[in-house]
Amino acid sequence: MTASSAPLASVRDISKTFGARKALNGVSVEVGPREMVALIGPSGSGKSTLLRSITGLQTIDAGPGVIEVFGRTVQKNGRIAGDVRRSRAKLGMIFQQFNLVGRLSLFSNVMLGALGRLPFSTGLLGAWPMADKQRAMAALHRVGVSDYAAQRANTLSGGQQQRGAIARAIVQGAQAILADEPVASLDPVSARKVMEQLVELNQRDGLGVIVTLHQVDYAIRYCQRVIALKAGRIAYDGPSSGLDRPTLIEIYGPEIEDAFWEGDPT
Amino acid sequence: MTDTTVESPIPAPPSASFASRMVDLLLWGGIALALGLSFQAVDIDNLPRLFSGSTSAGELAGALLSPDFSRWQLFLEKMLQTVQIALWGTFLALFLAIPLSFMAARNVSPPWLVWPVRRVMDLMRSVPDLVIGLIFVIIVGLGPLPGVLALALNTGGVLAKLFSEAVESIDKGPVEGVRATGAQPLHEIRWGILPQVAPLWTSFALYRFESNARAATVLGLIGAGGIGQTLFEAFTSFNFREVSAIAIIVVITVTLIDMLSQVMRKRLL
Numbered sequence: 050m051t052a053s054s055a056p057l058a059s060v061r062d063i064s065k066t067f068g069a070r071k072a073l074n075g076v077s078v079e080v081g082p083r084e085m086v087a088l089i090g091p092s093g094s095g096k097s098t099l100l101r102s103i104t105g106l107q108t109i110d111a112g113p114g115v116i117e118v119f120g121r122t123v124q125k126n127g128r129i130a131g132d133v134r135r136s137r138a139k140l141g142m143i144f145q146q147f148n149l150v151g152r153l154s155l156f157s158n159v160m161l162g163a164l165g166r167l168p169f170s171t172g173l174l175g176a177w178p179m180a181d182k183q184r185a186m187a188a189l190h191r192v193g194v195s196d197y198a199a200q201r202a203n204t205l206s207g208g209q210q211q212r213g214a215i216a217r218a219i220v221q222g223a224q225a226i227l228a229d230e231p232v233a234s235l236d237p238v239s240a241r242k243v244m245e246q247l248v249e250l251n252q253r254d255g256l257g258v259i260v261t262l263h264q265v266d267y268a269i270r271y272c273q274r275v276i277a278l279k280a281g282r283i284a285y286d287g288p289s290s291g292l293d294r295p296t297l298i299e300i301y302g303p304e305i306e307d308a309f310w311e312g313d314p315t
Numbered sequence: 316m317t318d319t320t321v322e323s324p325i326p327a328p329p330s331a332s333f334a335s336r337m338v339d340l341l342l343w344g345g346i347a348l349a350l351g352l353s354f355q356a357v358d359i360d361n362l363p364r365l366f367s368g369s370t371s372a373g374e375l376a377g378a379l380l381s382p383d384f385s386r387w388q389l390f391l392e393k394m395l396q397t398v399q400i401a402l403w404g405t406f407l408a409l410f411l412a413i414p415l416s417f418m419a420a421r422n423v424s425p426p427w428l429v430w431p432v433r434r435v436m437d438l439m440r441s442v443p444d445l446v447i448g449l450i451f452v453i454i455v456g457l458g459p460l461p462g463v464l465a466l467a468l469n470t471g472g473v474l475a476k477l478f479s480e481a482v483e484s485i486d487k488g489p490v491e492g493v494r495a496t497g498a499q500p501l502h503e504i505r506w507g508i509l510p511q512v513a514p515l516w517t518s519f520a521l522y523r524f525e526s527n528a529r530a531a532t533v534l535g536l537i538g539a540g541g542i543g544q545t546l547f548e549a550f551t552s553f554n555f556r557e558v559s560a561i562a563i564i565v566v567i568t569v570t571l572i573d574m575l576s577q578v579m580r581k582r583l584l
Binding site: 104106134135136137138139140141144146147148149151152157161162164165166169172173175214217221 | 486488489491492493494495496497498499501502505506507510511513514
């Protein structure tokens with residue numbers, strides 16, 4: 050795969066209003082094609098909204114805001130680009146609730162990753178070519194859930210489903226992964242496996258990764274760069290090593306000290 | 316916890332307000348009044364005729380208790396035709412219901428399309444299938460086909476409504492999951508929505524097949540073929556022993572279909 054040299058995501062001056070609340074307020078961010086970036090911030094700070102806007106699952110407010118992915122405009126002035134599907138195909142999306150289709154087998158779910166690049170009718174009929182089927186099995190094997198390929202997705206545990214979602218992104222041939230709180234619904238062991246697989250995709254396969262996280266310690270441990278949002282504005286953007294106690298208190302408020310039971314952040 | 320709860324007096328139990336009691340009175344009084352006013356209109360005072368009519372209930376019961384199955388081959392053949400009418404009526408209804416249901420689902424279709432499609436569905440459901448059947452008898456002539464078409468149109472409207480409600484109640488997460496791979500809107504429907512609604516849809520379709528087997532019997536009365544027509548003919552020639560035989564066959568068949576489709580639905584859900 051030829052990695053693009055254009056930035057993974059270029060977000061310029063975007064805002065998003067839900068009713069009277071500004072979820073994003075003039076946010077500008079640029080993420081390089083091979084970076085692994087954590088998006089942190091308290092609930093409602095706008096990190097999910099930012100991530101969903103980058104894939105065009107969410108429209109931004111009309112105005113000067115522009116979002117580009119690998120050099121192609123995803124949306125500007127509150128309108129999703131007509132060729133947004135070409136950008137989405139380059140981004141593997143991973144959700145907190147996995148968003149697999151529960152009644153389909155894990156294998157079928159992973160095959161859906163091929164929809165963006167197969168001919169329209171092939172995808173509609175589910176007449177997957179053998180090469181793609183093998184690719185799906187290889188992806189499932191790589192994330193360690195190939196034994197469950199024939200099982201319905203809704204019979205699997207959260208960790209197994211989330212690894213299936215990663216396999217779907219691999220089959221998609223994505224150049225970057227956007228993960229929206231991928232470990233928030235998982236037990237600590239599954240959470241660590243999922244985070245390690247994201248790191249591996251970043252380091253071994255050269256995929257860019259943007260991951261929103263509630264756990265600051267995960268952000269520090271797994272990501273080199275951290276972007277923190279607070280009330281729809283960027284409160285910190287820099288190396289994870291620069292996240293000291295005063296910065297965290299500024300982002301989360303003084304209660305953050307009670308939340309850090311796992312160890313001192315600095 | 317706090318001392319205010321200890322010191323303050325215990326409040327009185329809740330009671331309905333005067334206004335809400337008046338509303339209740341008005342409602343129940345209104346229903347009683349409507350029943351009273353309708354008493355004459357529907358001849359309730361003729362109720363004793365049940366036992367002293369021109370053909371007394373006792374006489375009729377005697378005929379019904381000794382059913383005449385001598386023409387059973389014809390009855391079974393006509394019963395089969397009725398089931399076949401129901402089968403094709405339901406099948407054709409699916410072709411109407413599936414596209415209409417997506418067009419009428421608020422989470423799939425744009426608002427300017429939802430409203431008119433829903434009005435069309437209302438119309439399809441609100442015209443009784445007997446009336447639609449009569450219209451089709453005029454267009455395509457007597458026989459089972461007008462029955463099939465009448466059921467298809469009526470059931471199409473009912474299923475479209477049930478189907479679209481199922482589509483509206485889906486979890487949108489998996490649909491977003493499919494969308495995020497770069498899929499086309501039809502792919503989203505095929506892979507994100509259809510798997511979620513399939514069990515409910517099948518259950519609704521089976522249920523409508525059951526009720527269509529009953530409805531197809533009634534449609535025979537207007538010349539739309541099947542066992543209903545035979546039943547009607549037996550009635551008009553006062554052959555109550557055959558009426559009884561046909562009724563028994565209908566009840567057994569409909570019960571069998573009910574049981575069969577219940578087993579199928581249980582396996583699905």
